[in-house]
Amino acid sequence: xxxxxxxxxxxxxxxxTLFNQMTGSNQHxxxxxxxxxxxKTGPVRGHKGVNVVDLPGIYSLSPYTSEEVxxxxxxxxxxxxxIINIIDATNIERxxxxxLQLMELNVPMILALNMMDEIYGNGVAIDIQKLEEQLGIPVxxxxxSKNDGVDELTHRAIKHAELKSLPKNLDFCCGxxxxxxxxxxxxxxxxxxAAGLPLRFAATKIVEGDQPxxxxxxLMEPExxxxxxxxxxxxxxxxxxxxxxxxxxxxxxxxNICKACVIKVGHSKEHLRSIxxxxxxxxxxxxxxxxxxxxxxIFWLTFSVIGSxxxxxxxxxxxxxxxxxxxxxxxxxxSPALHSLIINGxxxxxxxxxxxxxxxxxxxxxxxxLEDSGYMARVAFVMDKLLRKIGLSGRSFVPMLIGxxxxxxxxxxxxxxxxxxxxxMTIMLTPFMSCSAKLPIYAIFTAAFFTEYQSLVMIGLYIMxxxxxxxxxxxxxxxxxxxSPVPFVMELxxxxxxxxxxxxxxxxxxxMDFVKRAFTVIFIATIIIWALQSxxxxxxxxxxxxxxxxxTLGKLVAPIFAPLGFGDWxxxxxxxxxxxxxxxxxxxxxVLLGASDASSVIPLLSQMFTxxxxxxxxxxxxxxxxxxxxxxxxxxxxxxWRSAVLVMSFQTxxxxxxxxxxxxTGMLIL
Amino acid sequence: xxxxxxxxxxxxxxxxxxxxxxxxxRRRLLDMGLTPNTAVMVRKVAPLGDxxxxxxxxxxxxxxxxxARKIEILEVAE
Numbered sequence: 073x074x075x076x077x078x079x080x081x082x083x084x085x086x087x088x089t090l091f092n093q094m095t096g097s098n099q100h101x102x103x104x105x106x107x108x109x110x111x112k113t114g115p116v117r118g119h120k121g122v123n124v125v126d127l128p129g130i131y132s133l134s135p136y137t138s139e140e141v142x143x144x145x146x147x148x149x150x151x152x153x154x155i156i157n158i159i160d161a162t163n164i165e166r167x168x169x170x171x172l173q174l175m176e177l178n179v180p181m182i183l184a185l186n187m188m189d190e191i192y193g194n195g196v197a198i199d200i201q202k203l204e205e206q207l208g209i210p211v212x213x214x215x216x217s218k219n220d221g222v223d224e225l226t227h228r229a230i231k232h233a234e235l236k237s238l239p240k241n242l243d244f245c246c247g248x249x250x251x252x253x254x255x256x257x258x259x260x261x262x263x264x265x266a267a268g269l270p271l272r273f274a275a276t277k278i279v280e281g282d283q284p285x286x287x288x289x290x291l292m293e294p295e296x297x298x299x300x301x302x303x304x305x306x307x308x309x310x311x312x313x314x315x316x317x318x319x320x321x322x323x324x325x326x327x328n329i330c331k332a333c334v335i336k337v338g339h340s341k342e343h344l345r346s347i348x349x350x351x352x353x354x355x356x357x358x359x360x361x362x363x364x365x366x367x368x369x370i371f372w373l374t375f376s377v378i379g380s381x382x383x384x385x386x387x388x389x390x391x392x393x394x395x396x397x398x399x400x401x402x403x404x405x406x407s408p409a410l411h412s413l414i415i416n417g418x419x420x421x422x423x424x425x426x427x428x429x430x431x432x433x434x435x436x437x438x439x440x441x442l443e444d445s446g447y448m449a450r451v452a453f454v455m456d457k458l459l460r461k462i463g464l465s466g467r468s469f470v471p472m473l474i475g476x477x478x479x480x481x482x483x484x485x486x487x488x489x490x491x492x493x494x495x496x497m498t499i500m501l502t503p504f505m506s507c508s509a510k511l512p513i514y515a516i517f518t519a520a521f522f523t524e525y526q527s528l529v530m531i532g533l534y535i536m537x538x539x540x541x542x543x544x545x546x547x548x549x550x551x552x553x554x555x556s557p558v559p560f561v562m563e564l565x566x567x568x569x570x571x572x573x574x575x576x577x578x579x580x581x582x583x584m585d586f587v588k589r590a591f592t593v594i595f596i597a598t599i600i601i602w603a604l605q606s607x608x609x610x611x612x613x614x615x616x617x618x619x620x621x622x623x624t625l626g627k628l629v630a631p632i633f634a635p636l637g638f639g640d641w642x643x644x645x646x647x648x649x650x651x652x653x654x655x656x657x658x659x660x661x662x663v664l665l666g667a668s669d670a671s672s673v674i675p676l677l678s679q680m681f682t683x684x685x686x687x688x689x690x691x692x693x694x695x696x697x698x699x700x701x702x703x704x705x706x707x708x709x710x711x712x713w714r715s716a717v718l719v720m721s722f723q724t725x726x727x728x729x730x731x732x733x734x735x736x737t738g739m740l741i742l
Numbered sequence: 743x744x745x746x747x748x749x750x751x752x753x754x755x756x757x758x759x760x761x762x763x764x765x766x767x768r769r770r771l772l773d774m775g776l777t778p779n780t781a782v783m784v785r786k787v788a789p790l791g792d793x794x795x796x797x798x799x800x801x802x803x804x805x806x807x808x809x810a811r812k813i814e815i816l817e818v819a820e
Contacts, residue, residue: 132773136766165799166775312778316761319772323780343800350786359789453804457790460806559767559809561774564795564802 074121075233078147080174081158082167083129083490084446084565086186090158090216091126092577094226101581103711104142108492116226125152129490131166133173135284137558138492147177148269154233155181156225158216161191161198162340162566168326169319175209175239178270182210182229189215194340199333206329208241217571242272244325249317252279252306256299263289279303280318346446346566353447359454366447367473370438374431375477375508382430390423409613412606413599421598421652425590425701428480433583435474435481440578442470443488444570449562456560462545463553465560468498472541475505476534479702483709484582491558497548499709500719503698504541504726506534509654513693516658520677521686529687533694540695540730589704597700598652605649617663622648636692636728637685637735647692653699684742688735695727745817747782748794748810755783756815763812775799776813 079094081087091099095114104111112126127146128139135141147155157174159167164185175181183203191198204211210228214221243250257275264274267288277285278299291299303314310317353362373379394415401411442448448470456466467489474482482502489495514533518526549557604622606613614620626645633639642664650657658673665676681689697703697720707716750756758780761771775798776782785802786795793806 132769134766134769134773136769163799163801166801169773169775312760315769316772316777320777323775323777346802347785354786354788354795356789449804453788453793453795454790456788456804456806457792559770560793560804560806561767561770561809562804563774564804566802 074123075153075230076150077116077122077124077154077156077229077233078127078152078179079124079156079158080127080143080147080170081129081184081186082131082160082163082170082563084563085129085158085160085163085167086216087126087129087158089571089574090156090184090186090214090222091124092571092573093216093219093222094124097577097580099577099581101585104146106711107138107142108495108709108711109139109142110487119226119230122226122230124156130170132170135282139490141284144177147174147179148273152179153236154229155179156184156229157181158184158186161185161187161213162342164198164334165323165326165330168329169322171207172244172322172325173276175207175242176270176273176276178238178272180232180235180237181239182212182225182232183207184216184225185211185213186216188213189218189220190340190342194342196340197335199335203329203333206241206332207239209239244322246321246325248306248309249279249321252302255302259295259298260289260291263291263295266290276318279306279314281314342566342568349567350450350564354450354454359450363451363454366442367470370435371477374434374438379431379434382434383427386430387423387427390419390426394419394423409606412613413602416606417599417602418595421602422590422595425594425598425653426587428478428701429583429586429590431478432481432484432586433579435477436484436579436582437575439470439474439481439485439488440575441570444568444574446565446567448488449564452562453564460560462501462542463549463557464494464497464501464545465558465562467562468494471498472502472505475502475507477508479503479505479507479698480586480705481582483702483705484585486709490562493553493558496710496715497545497553499706500548500722501541501545503702503723504537504544504695506537506694507654507698507702509699510693512655513650513657514690516661516673517677517681517686517690520674521681521683529690533690536691536730537694540726544726585708586701586705589708590701593704593707594700597703601649601652617645617660623664632728633692635735636731637688637739638681638692640680642680643689647696650693651697651700651703653701654693657693684735684738688731688738691734692727692731695723695730697721697724697727745815746811747784747796747813747815748807750782750784750815750817752784752787755781755818757781757818759814759816761813763809767809768812771805771809771813774803776803781818782815 079087079091094116096117099112099114101110101112103109109128113123116122116124127143130140130143133140133144155174157171159171171183200211200213210232212221212225212228214225253275256278257271260274261271264271269288274285274289306317307313352358398415401414451470452466455469459466459468471482471485474485479502483499486495486498489498514530518529522529605617605620607621608614608619609621609624617623622645623641626641630639630641630644633644645664646657646660649660662673665673667673667676703716703720706719707713710716747756758776758778760778761768761776780798783797784794785797793804794810796803796805
């Protein structure tokens with residue numbers, strides 16, 4: 073027999089830690105169909121045929137966010153055999169709010185009371201037996217990070233699923249709300265059955281005024297009138313509105329439970345410690361310098377110390393393998409085309425992509441620590457005001473900042489943003505932050521054209537990227553992301569020491585994710601560009617890149633760039649090769665201009681560009697679509713090629729428009 | 743004059759009278775435990791002046807000033 077558990081809980085309740093303890097590293101990560109909401113599945117260790125699905129961390133089952141909607145749809149239509157609801161025992165009041173809503177879904181359910189080590193450590197007592205009685209579902213105390221009680225939880229959950237015992241006590245309502253729920257339940261029994269909705273859930277949601285549920289029920293006019301009457305009556309007697317009445321009712325019930333089951337002795341040590349840490353980290357004057365300091369250290373360690381060290385090691389490895397294969401191929405006399413395919417296509421392509429890997433691994437190591445420790449929420453708290461104007465929240469700040477290093481991990485980092493809208497918008501804007509691979513291009517061009525103002529031009533480009541992101545954000549906010557943004561009402565969780573296992577698993581997951589893409593999408597893309605570069609349309613290998621398919625294509629698209637001041641086919645060609653990795657723009661110019669190395673390109677460039685057209689070219693380079701590795705990340709996070717292609721077109725179009733404005737205004741002024 | 747949460751001084755506590763606003767925002771505030779008769783303490787204001795940090799139901803929550811303005815409270819005497 074196969075059993076599927078749904079693992080649900082608030083964000084910061086230790087849900088992912090529990091999931092990792094239950095499944096080990098054997099996890100399948102994907103998205104829910106049609107949305108960018110992550111869905112993780114894994115087999116439960118030591119129990120054949122038992123699987124657990126990790127659902128998004130949510131606070132409620134309201135109809136307003138895609139995470140909540142996806143969760144309730146999954147629970148209703150996929151019918152897991154049991155719900156494991158994990159709650160943070162140190163924050164029991166707010167955590168039980170979701171519990172009460174989950175109980176109405178008519179699915180066997182078990183409560184995992186997490187962080188019990190902190191509870192015991194602070195002399196707090198929770199009467200587990202009484203809690204079970206009052207809630208009518210089994211309660212298992214655990215400590216996910218210490219792996220205490222997890223085995224017992226699994227055993228009891230399996231037993232519970234096999235018995236199919238549903239939550240016993242749903243009458244946590246009283247008075248007028250109680251009457252309203254029961255009258256409505258009576259009225260819609262048939263409709264709820266036809267729509268496949270649990271009756272109690274449907275009735276409660278109607279009292280709350282939940283539009284999607286109302287539509288699914290397809291109620292007739294007279295029934296709708298009666299419902300309206302029932303709700304009006306309830307609102308009149310309670311002197312409040314339907315949504316507040318329901319929330320109030322749930323919290324009142326929870327307060328009573330807590331009074332009966334939880335014996336508290338003052339503030340917990342952890343909470344006090346958290347407040348003290350916050351006195352420093354969100355201090356009025358110190359918060360920003362500390363944040364910038366932390367980010368600087370992370371950047372420095374990632375891009376200069378550990379990351380680059382590992383990158384160098386990796387490239388030494390790749391180079392020696394390449395050389396060995398190169399030799400072997402020469403010895404066995406394979407055809408030159410095949411030889412070139414393997415060495416210049418496969419090895420060069422994969423090698424350049426894999427050089428990203430150390431950076432991704434190291435960066436995600438630090439990001440996981442920031443996230444799991446609770447500091448990321450504080451960054452959002454401190455930075456929120458800056459990003460609000462463009463319709464984002466403080467949460468997007470860190471991914472955007474990482475964009476200055478590399479767009480690939482920056483885009484991957486958006487996955488921790490709590491709302492789908494913010495994720496999409498951040499993914500669209502992050503590539504405007506100039507990534508470090510573009511620096512060699514800026515260096516060569518500024519050396520060729522702006523010797524006196526080299527650093528000024530470079531800083532100008534970075535600032536231009538940010539300004540374009542702000543303008544694009546404002547436009548997006550008014551167009552495709554119109555409507556009320558997801559509210560910024562965010563929990564500031566207590567600081568906790570990140571679990572090593574969670575950090576390692578997250579690192580591993582991201583690394584594997586990237587490697588998988590490196591060998592599929594990115595691999596194919598680099599091979600295609602290599603082929604375009606090495607052959608003409610008769611599929612004959614070319615000695616001079618100027619005769620290749622790529623050059624022919626470059627000549628074809630060059631006129632598009634004429635209004636930007638660089639209608640030369642070599643510029644167009646360089647931009648295309650830049651898609652494998654941005655620094656390839658420089659090497660392409662070197663090849664096409666017949667320079668022996670990168671530095672001898674500098675004098676040759678001035679034959680092709682004027683200072684103005686050079687600046688226009690840099691502007692375009694700054695803003696146009698990112699490299700294939702970043703594109704693959706966009707595709708992964710947005711969940712499909714369609715949206716990825718749209719994002720790419722949006723960026724390239726923006727680049728064209730801005731470069732056009734730069735060049736044409738420049739022509740007028742100069 | 744109506745007393746609202748955004749006007750509450752750092753360190754003071756208020757009792758929620760009503761939650762204004764609408765749609766997703768209002769529902770989120772209610773879901774997070776900002777229900778009538780709940781005690782809320784303003785713990786801190788962010789370094790840039792917005793948002794604010796609240797303490798309620800033994801946890802910490804942050805909301806924006808503009809949204810705090812929609813929450814009517816009764817100030818608790820020190």
